[in-house]
Amino acid sequence: MSTKTCPNCGNHCPENDRFCGQCGTRMDAVPVSPAGGVGKTMFFSGVQPAGLAKLVLVKADTGDGLAYQLSGTEHVVGRTEGAILFPDDPLLSPRHANFFYRDSKLFVGDEGSTNGVFIRIHNPARLESGAAFLVGEQLLQIEALAPDFGPQPDAEGTYFYASPKRASKMRLIQRLRGGDIGLIVRARGDSITLGREGNDVNFPDDPFISGRHAELSIGQDGAFTIVDQGSKNGTFIRIVGETQLAHGDYVFVGQQLFRVEIT
Amino acid sequence: MITCSRCGKENQDLYKFCLGCGAKLQPAAAPAPKPAAMSDAYPPTPPPELLGARKPVVSPSPEAFAAAPQAVVPAALVPDFVPSVAATPLPSSAAPMPAAAHFAPPTSTPGSVPSVQIGIGSVPMQVPTRPNAANSPVAGIRAVTAVPPTATPMSSAAAAHSPFSAPAADTVNCPNCGKQVASAFAFCGGCGHRMKAAPGAVGEAALQRVEAVAPTPARMGPRGHLTLIRPDGTEGGVFPLQEGPSVVGRGKGVLFDSDPYLSPEHTEFLLTENGLEVRDRRSLNGVFVRITDEEPLASGDSFRIGQELLRFDAINPITPLDDGTEIIGTPNPGYWGRLSVVVGRDLDGPAFPLFEEKARLGRERGDILFPEDGYVSGAHCELAIRDGRVYIKDLGSSNGTFLRVRESRNVPSGSLMLMGQQLFRVAYK
Numbered sequence: 001m002s003t004k005t006c007p008n009c010g011n012h013c014p015e016n017d018r019f020c021g022q023c024g025t026r027m028d029a030v031p032v033s034p035a036g037g038v039g040k041t042m043f044f045s046g047v048q049p050a051g052l053a054k055l056v057l058v059k060a061d062t063g064d065g066l067a068y069q070l071s072g073t074e075h076v077v078g079r080t081e082g083a084i085l086f087p088d089d090p091l092l093s094p095r096h097a098n099f100f101y102r103d104s105k106l107f108v109g110d111e112g113s114t115n116g117v118f119i120r121i122h123n124p125a126r127l128e129s130g131a132a133f134l135v136g137e138q139l140l141q142i143e144a145l146a147p148d149f150g151p152q153p154d155a156e157g158t159y160f161y162a163s164p165k166r167a168s169k170m171r172l173i174q175r176l177r178g179g180d181i182g183l184i185v186r187a188r189g190d191s192i193t194l195g196r197e198g199n200d201v202n203f204p205d206d207p208f209i210s211g212r213h214a215e216l217s218i219g220q221d222g223a224f225t226i227v228d229q230g231s232k233n234g235t236f237i238r239i240v241g242e243t244q245l246a247h248g249d250y251v252f253v254g255q256q257l258f259r260v261e262i263t
Numbered sequence: 264m265i266t267c268s269r270c271g272k273e274n275q276d277l278y279k280f281c282l283g284c285g286a287k288l289q290p291a292a293a294p295a296p297k298p299a300a301m302s303d304a305y306p307p308t309p310p311p312e313l314l315g316a317r318k319p320v321v322s323p324s325p326e327a328f329a330a331a332p333q334a335v336v337p338a339a340l341v342p343d344f345v346p347s348v349a350a351t352p353l354p355s356s357a358a359p360m361p362a363a364a365h366f367a368p369p370t371s372t373p374g375s376v377p378s379v380q381i382g383i384g385s386v387p388m389q390v391p392t393r394p395n396a397a398n399s400p401v402a403g404i405r406a407v408t409a410v411p412p413t414a415t416p417m418s419s420a421a422a423a424h425s426p427f428s429a430p431a432a433d434t435v436n437c438p439n440c441g442k443q444v445a446s447a448f449a450f451c452g453g454c455g456h457r458m459k460a461a462p463g464a465v466g467e468a469a470l471q472r473v474e475a476v477a478p479t480p481a482r483m484g485p486r487g488h489l490t491l492i493r494p495d496g497t498e499g500g501v502f503p504l505q506e507g508p509s510v511v512g513r514g515k516g517v518l519f520d521s522d523p524y525l526s527p528e529h530t531e532f533l534l535t536e537n538g539l540e541v542r543d544r545r546s547l548n549g550v551f552v553r554i555t556d557e558e559p560l561a562s563g564d565s566f567r568i569g570q571e572l573l574r575f576d577a578i579n580p581i582t583p584l585d586d587g588t589e590i591i592g593t594p595n596p597g598y599w600g601r602l603s604v605v606v607g608r609d610l611d612g613p614a615f616p617l618f619e620e621k622a623r624l625g626r627e628r629g630d631i632l633f634p635e636d637g638y639v640s641g642a643h644c645e646l647a648i649r650d651g652r653v654y655i656k657d658l659g660s661s662n663g664t665f666l667r668v669r670e671s672r673n674v675p676s677g678s679l680m681l682m683g684q685q686l687f688r689v690a691y692k
Contacts, residue, residue: 079587079588090583090587090588090589091588091589091591092588093586093588094586094587094588113588114584114586114588114590114591115588115590115591116591137593137594138593139591139592139593153523154547154608156526156527156547157513157523157527158513158523158524158525158526158527158546158547158548159523159524159547160524160547160548160607160608161524161547161548161572161683161684162572162605162606162607162608162610163570163571163572163573163604163605163606163612164570164571164606164635164636165606165607165612166612166635168612171612174593174616175590175591175592175593176578176592176593176594176595176598177581177589177590177591177592177593177594177595178579178580178581178582178589178590178592178595179579179590179592180578180579180592180601181601181614182578182593182595182598182601182614182616183601183613183614183615183616184603184611184612184613184614185613186612186613205596254591
């Protein structure tokens with residue numbers, strides 16, 4: 001790529017940039033740039049070839065942080081391995097996720113990480129039994145319960161003594177950091193609503209959960225549909241394998257939340 | 264379900280009074296005051312093979328057949344059983360006793376004349392049982408429920424020698440232990456002492472065979488007893504505990520044979536000069552002792568309140584994996600433990616996190632509620648954490664809190680324990 005030098009600060013800028021990426025000095029009087037950009041948005045991070053993506057790190061309190069240009073073909077995120085490293089994030093596996101292009105489309109793949117890759121849903125999404133998802137700070141798992149065929153004896157012909165069962169098709173499990181189970185709720189009906197208050201299951205102390213956050217319902221085949229109820233922070237489901245990303249998607253990897261921007 | 268006509272609350276079919284307002288309930292369909300009918304309303308339904316076993320398929324002799332129905336009476340927890348009915352003379356029914364009979368001194372309780380053990384011991388699974396009463400786990404809980412105040416551990420020493428609650432027409436006192444014994448009985452129900460000389464040669468032969476099999480002499484009185492407590496609180500039969508080890512389980516005696524929730528080798532009782540040690544023989548369902556004081560609770564311990572089987576687990580500290588990764592999850596908001604309702608083998612129902620210093624369990628008041636379990640008291644028991652240790656105590660509940668014996672423990676005379684679905688009291692000298 002050919003470059004030119006900023007007359008103000010000496011920075012090397014792409015040939016067709018109208019402003020210096022470092023100091024913002026207008027470098028030519030003839031607007032040749034695409035996209036009709038206005039000066040104030042054209043900072044360094046805006047320098048990207050058309051069709052390529054960047055990941056913007058979203059910080060909870062300070063707004064957006066670093067941006068990572070995805071200018072190669074593969075971009076591995078990890079704690080110790082890859083191009084995008086977060087050595088201080090204990091929730092990241094050494095090699096965790098891969099953002100890559102295929103047929104000019106951006107995908108994210110789980111590199112066999114311990115904790116997985118979570119993506120914010122826009123539409124009702126399907127969850128298999130046992131799948132994990134995030135609402136607010138809560139990592140939850142939904143499981144379909146097998147129909148009860150009544151008590152079965154063990155090899156010695158002894159029956160297991162258990163508490164009386166109340167019929168239920170599914171249960172919701174709260175997973176604590178470290179892997180332990182926090183609470184388990186069994187649903188009586190075919191759906192569970194989640195949120196901070198007024199739902200089937202409430203997390204009143206979670207500052208990141210919305211009043212009405214998400215709803216889960218079980219289908220005929222034992223799989224679930226999860227719907228975000230217009231929550232502020234969204235509902236994230238764990239991806240299986242790889243999934244295509246679109247502009248505006250949010251991806252959780254370890255403790256890092258990325259916003260995907262594709263021009 | 265019975266819907267209360269006064270307050271509209273739905274109650275389980277076996278309840279006599281509304282859980283919501285206490286009003287007397289009208290039975291849902293057939294009148295259900297009797298345990299057998301009550302348990303009909305309950306899952307689990309009896310397993311098919313046991314249903315089939317109700318038919319007396321094998322009856323070696325008319326005597327044995329006649330004895331069999333009596334055999335199940337004490338174990339089947341029928342409250343209106345009258346002892347005198349079962350007072351079959353020993354000799355006639357002792358004839359078919361197999362050499363493998365495992366009782367040395369035949370214990371004679373209201374229902375369990377020696378002939379009874381013969382019937383059970385010879386064809387265990389073909390003896391008629393009352394599956395709805397005996398096979399439902401509820402039956403044992405009913406036993407818990409119905410324990411009258413006299414059956415508390417404090418008064419048990421006296422209760423162990425008390426006469427039958429159902430009046431026997433004609434009794435004599437056992438010269439060995441003083442227990443009142445129906446005059447028709449050949450042996451004392453309390454200690455196994457022979458009350459009268461065996462009247463016939465057949466009986467003699469049977470007894471000699473018994474003595475040949477049994478290592479201990481039949482005339483030696485047992486030091487301890489395991490007494491079945493029926494749902495109505497009366498005593499339902501006695502298993503003698505000799506000096507040394509005794510193993511009980513399904514197939515080890517009339518009190519245990521009709522309980523499919525007992526493992527074949529369920530509990531070992533070791534009676535020594537140091538007291539009575541109760542050891543779980545790695546049974547499926549364990550043995551539970553009613554707690555009288557505050558007890559320490561370890562991670563993985565189970566206990567029973569009402570119909571509920573609960574398990575306590577501590578929350579493990581976060582430890583990174585080998586590659587340094589920590590497992591993702593909800594930040595722990597201060598949970599120190601979790602209480603899970605066990606609803607099946609390797610299957611937990613609801614689980615409640617524990618985070619306050621104390622967590623109260625009950626039907627109506629407290630932090631963790633079981634509003635549908637009528638055998639749980641309003642405020643039943645309490646879990647507490649102090650200095651990093653967890654404790655459990657009963658809050659004066661009607662039916663008690665029963666802690667599963669981890670491996671073994673010593674129990675004082677008078678302790679109440681749950682094995683399978685039945686309630687027992689131990690007493691020893």
